[in-house]
Amino acid sequence: GQSLEQPSEVTAVEGAIVQINCTYQTSGFYGLSWYQQHDGGAPTFLSYNGLDGLEETGRFSSFLSRSDSYGYLLLQELQMKDSASYFCAVRENYGQNFVFGPGTRLSVLP
């Protein structure tokens, strides 16, 4: 079966850098995505890695190592509005469906 692991909570201060790790076990791995969800809201897409390496989108970067079944989301210059839950999601079964991790709740302190 498939499984994803992420830390349940992370706390950081404004302006800092934080890294949220994700390890996975799955079949037919196709890619790793990251989503942000604010309380009461819907998940919104942040980043996708289909190949090994780093993808950068503004203050957010995402990394994938397929040989290690590992990825991370890096958030730089943290802002209060970044306080949210962050989910990694594996696109598996050769792209057929998406399986989500349990989520990491990020709290940004002033």
Place this chain on the structure above:
Amino acid sequence: DADVTQTPRNRITKTGKRIMLECSQTKGHDRMYWYRQDPGLGLRLIYYSFDVKDINKGEISDGYSVSRQAQAKFSLSLESAIPNQTALYFCATSDPSWVNTGELFFGEGSRLTVL
């Protein structure tokens, strides 16, 4: 208007009742999904559909059924609701896999409470 619309947004019902959650989309995507979210468990896949004639079970399909009435519409039914189906339900769409993106487009969610 939202690209992916769910109705109802909130529903309270009683054990044993039949409930339908509806999802419609204007993105023109063939692929549609229903997820359930519980605190600390992330989003778990209930059913997914790649076109009108294609329905697939996800991780937690027991107690649920779906109908793909048209490319733009995908409904989730609870034939006889039970309290442990109390959760936040999300509909989502995506491009086909040959478009190399990992993006799901989510509706705003339907909060269901079963008493």
